Amino acid sequence: MSDGDPSGGKHARGPYSKGIARRHQIIRNAIEEFAERGVDGTSLRTLGEAIGVSHATLRHYFASRDELLVEVYREHEERVTAGAGFEGGAVETIAASAERNRAIPGLVRLYATLATDALQEAHPISTEFIGARFRQLRASLADSIREGQDAGRIAPDIDPVDAAALIIAASDGLQVQWLLAPDEVDVRRSLTLLERLFPGSSDTSR
Amino acid sequence: MSDGDPSGGKHARGPYSKGIARRHQIIRNAIEEFAERGVDGTSLRTLGEAIGVSHATLRHYFASRDELLVEVYREHEERVTAGAGFEGGAVETIAASAERNRAIPGLVRLYATLATDALQEAHPISTEFIGARFRQLRASLADSIREGQDAGRIAPDIDPVDAAALIIAASDGLQVQWLLAPDEVDVRRSLTLLERLFPGSSDTSR
Numbered sequence: 001m002s003d004g005d006p007s008g009g010k011h012a013r014g015p016y017s018k019g020i021a022r023r024h025q026i027i028r029n030a031i032e033e034f035a036e037r038g039v040d041g042t043s044l045r046t047l048g049e050a051i052g053v054s055h056a057t058l059r060h061y062f063a064s065r066d067e068l069l070v071e072v073y074r075e076h077e078e079r080v081t082a083g084a085g086f087e088g089g090a091v092e093t094i095a096a097s098a099e100r101n102r103a104i105p106g107l108v109r110l111y112a113t114l115a116t117d118a119l120q121e122a123h124p125i126s127t128e129f130i131g132a133r134f135r136q137l138r139a140s141l142a143d144s145i146r147e148g149q150d151a152g153r154i155a156p157d158i159d160p161v162d163a164a165a166l167i168i169a170a171s172d173g174l175q176v177q178w179l180l181a182p183d184e185v186d187v188r189r190s191l192t193l194l195e196r197l198f199p200g201s202s203d204t205s206r
Numbered sequence: 207m208s209d210g211d212p213s214g215g216k217h218a219r220g221p222y223s224k225g226i227a228r229r230h231q232i233i234r235n236a237i238e239e240f241a242e243r244g245v246d247g248t249s250l251r252t253l254g255e256a257i258g259v260s261h262a263t264l265r266h267y268f269a270s271r272d273e274l275l276v277e278v279y280r281e282h283e284e285r286v287t288a289g290a291g292f293e294g295g296a297v298e299t300i301a302a303s304a305e306r307n308r309a310i311p312g313l314v315r316l317y318a319t320l321a322t323d324a325l326q327e328a329h330p331i332s333t334e335f336i337g338a339r340f341r342q343l344r345a346s347l348a349d350s351i352r353e354g355q356d357a358g359r360i361a362p363d364i365d366p367v368d369a370a371a372l373i374i375a376a377s378d379g380l381q382v383q384w385l386l387a388p389d390e391v392d393v394r395r396s397l398t399l400l401e402r403l404f405p406g407s408s409d410t411s412r
Contacts, residue, residue: 127386155402162396165391166400168379168383173374173377173378174372177374196403
């Protein structure tokens with residue numbers, strides 16, 4: 001919902017809305033392409049070929065490969081988190097999100113690519129997107145931790161932002177280990193250990 | 207110590223040892239180069255230019271960019287972890303390693319690049335290296351967790367490998383968040399929360 005018309009131009013009229021619809025269609029096709037094959041070495045040109053869009057058309061809608069990758073991940077994330085709340089607490093929220101990612105390893109790879117690009121000076125769009133994503137996620141999870149502290153479930157001497165950063169980091173890092181060794185690493189089981197520190201509701205373990 | 211002569215040919219003789227010494231010298235120069243500038247977009251050619259080695263020479267010692275990156279990280283890690291043990295427990299071991307990385311953000315970036323490459327089919331050398339590294343690290347930390355369970359410090363119903371994967375993941379993920387927001391993320395403080403679940407010795411918090 002960050003830009004454009006999420007309805008894909010359904011209610012809007014005219015060439016502007018058509019352009020938005022076309023842009024969203026390209027993003028949707030790219031999501032499918034990435035989910036299947038990952039993003040390694042994908043230039044705008046080869047991606048255009050894969051989804052049947054000319055390089056010129058792709059350049060019309062996206063200024064760079066980075067911009068397309070960011071928009072693809074943003075739309076994917078909005079789609080999978082639509083309606084998801086923090087009802088189960090911070091750990092359960094992140095574990096449920098990791099669970100949804102299991103079905104689409106190509107998009108876990110895309111996220112890893114964006115996060116690594118974000119660390120490099122040459123990728124300002126990825127740096128901005130991933131930096132803002134982490135910041136928002138830390139703030140939301142920290143609120144959930146504070147609620148747990150107010151309810152007496154979580155130790156009061158835990159810094160909520162430290163805890164939020166830890167939960168996000170654990171989930172991100174576990175998904176990388178899981179992709180490399182799906183039979184040895186169980187993202188949910190490892191994450192659930194954090195419920196002992198940050199219980200989301202009174203009926204969780206311990 | 208995984209290959210070649212770690213003494214840089216000091217005790218060996220002849221052209222073979224000279225070749226090994228030269229290879230190690232190139233790796234050492236590359237470590238300095240990466241520590242300063244990171245690795246983004248670094249081809250074997252541009253890296254050769256940066257460290258004053260011809261492309262042909264570099265190709266003589268390293269079959270590919272991936273092989274050089276892996277060898278650089280391997281040597282760096284052996285260097286910084288030399289003599290480091292598990293005395294403080296699993297969490298302290300990983301926190302101390304993350305602490306050492308603070309001084310060399312370029313090598314944290316290199317690690318992120320290797321881990322992301324490892325997820326892609328086109329990088330078998332990185333996949334092999336990072337996969338083996340995670341496996342070994344999980345095994346070592348799981349042993350440390352088991353010791354804590356035997357000593358009665360760590361809850362007996364915790365799966366040691368789940369715990370090990372969680373600690374490694376937290377450290378990896380926190381370093382990424384820290385690079386993007388060094389004033390908002392404190393790797394050691396967040397990791398130390400895990401000491402409450404996996405205390406390394408009786409005198410740690412809680």
